[in-house]
Amino acid sequence: MTRHGNRPLLFVDVDGPLLPFGDDPQRDLTGTASNSHLARLDPQIGPRLAALPCDLVWATTWEEEANIELAPRLGLPQLPVVNWPEPSAAHEREDQWFGLHWKTRTLVAWADGRPFAWVDDEITDADRDWVSIHHPAQAILHRVASSRGLTDQDFVVLDEWLQLA
Incomplete structure (x- = not known):
């Protein structure tokens, strides 16, 4: 698929933004949610995501499982998936030094100069700063509270930004 x-x-991202953890997060160490987490998936999120003026891409440790388990529940088509490379020792040290999320470099490379929005529950100002320096196009890194997931306000912020990008 062309990008x-x-x-x-x-x-x-899935865990947190689409599958909120509530007040007592219990993450599965494999990077996927248990069946109880799938019950927290709001099927109305799918049409709301699809209505945004953008191309959706899974950026989650679920990788292809997001298309198998989540896309049908959300009424979404099969989406492109970011496959995470093995981290290099040099990048790991540099990312730790700058306080970067482990996804940041890969997402900038995947965007390949296109404007992008990223929703995740672990984004920090360090990621925003790094992207602003290393990505030639517009980008918004929008942190979503993992306890509540994507909200109406998050959709307003994303829609407004995407309309202008």
């Missing part, structure tokens, strides 16, 4: 086009990308 070139005019529309901005929206990189979507």
Whole structure:
């Protein structure tokens, strides 16, 4: 699948933004949610994501499982998936030094110069700063509270930004 086009990308994390943890997070160490977490998936999120003026991309440790388990429940088509490379020792040290999220470099490379939004529950100012220096196009890194997931306000912020990107 080609990654070139005019529309901005929206990189979507699953655990936290789509599967909120509530007040007592209990993450599965494999990077996927248990069946109880799947019950927290709001099927109305799918049409809301699809209505945004962007190309959706899974940016999650679920990788292809997001298309198998989540896309049908959300009424979404099969989406492109970011496959995470093995981290290099040099990048790991540098990322730790700068306080970067382990996804940041890969998402900038995947965007390949296209404007993008990224929703995740672990984004920090260090990621925003790094992207602003290393990505030639517009980008918004939007942190979502893992306890509540994507909210109406998050969709307002994303829609407004995507309309201008």
